[in-house]
Amino acid sequence: MIPFSLISNIVIYGTLQIKTDIGSGTGFLVAADTGDSVKFPLLITNKHVVDGADCGSILVHRRDPGQESASQESYVVSIPDFKNSWIRHDDPEIDLCAFPFWTLVEKMTQDGLHPFCSVTMSSQILVESQMEHLSVLEKIVMIGYPIGLTDIKNNFPIVRQGITASHPLIDFNGKPQFVVDIACFPGSSGSPVFLWDIGNLTREQRVYLIGVLYAGPVMQVDGTIEDQEVPTNLGRTTKSNIMIHLGYVIKGRELLKLIQQVRTKFDIK
Numbered sequence: 001m002i003p004f005s006l007i008s009n010i011v012i013y014g015t016l017q018i019k020t021d022i023g024s025g026t027g028f029l030v031a032a033d034t035g036d037s038v039k040f041p042l043l044i045t046n047k048h049v050v051d052g053a054d055c056g057s058i059l060v061h062r063r064d065p066g067q068e069s070a071s072q073e074s075y076v077v078s079i080p081d082f083k084n085s086w087i088r089h090d091d092p093e094i095d096l097c098a099f100p101f102w103t104l105v106e107k108m109t110q111d112g113l114h115p116f117c118s119v120t121m122s123s124q125i126l127v128e129s130q131m132e133h134l135s136v137l138e139k140i141v142m143i144g145y146p147i148g149l150t151d152i153k154n155n156f157p158i159v160r161q162g163i164t165a166s167h168p169l170i171d172f173n174g175k176p177q178f179v180v181d182i183a184c185f186p187g188s189s190g191s192p193v194f195l196w197d198i199g200n201l202t203r204e205q206r207v208y209l210i211g212v213l214y215a216g217p218v219m220q221v222d223g224t225i226e227d228q229e230v231p232t233n234l235g236r237t238t239k240s241n242i243m244i245h246l247g248y249v250i251k252g253r254e255l256l257k258l259i260q261q262v263r264t265k266f267d268i269k
Contacts, residue, residue: 144191
């Protein structure tokens with residue numbers, strides 16, 4: 001498989017396509033920085049990806065037996081009790097939810113299926129106190145499954161590059177969000193967005209998880225601008241929407257709140 005010498009090659013193993021009976025979206029793995037953090041990874045996505053779905057599954061890379069590397073094989077894993085297993089962000093206005101992925105890992109291991117995944121740690125999530133040095137224009141990378149597109153043979157997501165379109169420090173329209181200039185299509189819901197500055201000889205590398213895509217403005221054929229959740233299914237809407245290649249990203253502070261919410265629920269110290 002691809003080498004792990006570059007961080008860009010690592011993060012694609014932590015992004016998983018979520019397929020449900022009503023559509024598809026993107027999920028990614030995070031964990032709190034605790035002594036047992038690797039034991040408690042969470043699968044993060046948007047509420048609207050899972051709401052209304054009765055069943056869902058993900059495709060996971062298999063670990064090479066006895067090795068710390070991925071094999072060429074992947075396998076489909078169904079998420080048990082799908083619609084009731086997600087912990088939703090306490091704020092109904094924040095479109096984030098989490099699945100206790102470690103329970104799935106335990107089940108897979110018991111069944112002799114050893115997954116290979118990468119996990120973003122909470123210390124890699126950028127918050128406002130770290131954003132004062134940022135400019136209104138920063139390079140970003142978004143990883144996901146636009147229109148459900150994936151490398152079927154090798155089970156890899158699609159990686160796209162863009163820029164911030166509003167300053168990440170500022171709450172755009174008074175909400176914990178900022179705007180990115182990147183193509184946002186159905187299936188991209190729940191995609192992790194990374195600040196992506198790999199640095200050079202005179203500048204240090206800056207790679208942080210900066211937020212989660214959930215919505216974006218679209219233009220109707222009559223010219224009306226409307227904010228919409230990024231749909232999970234191309235056929236769910238009857239309006240004629242024109243994508244304008246902008247997206248709304250939920251800030252990292254809300255992701256940290258959700259992680260803490262899960263830690264409290266499961267008494268994770």
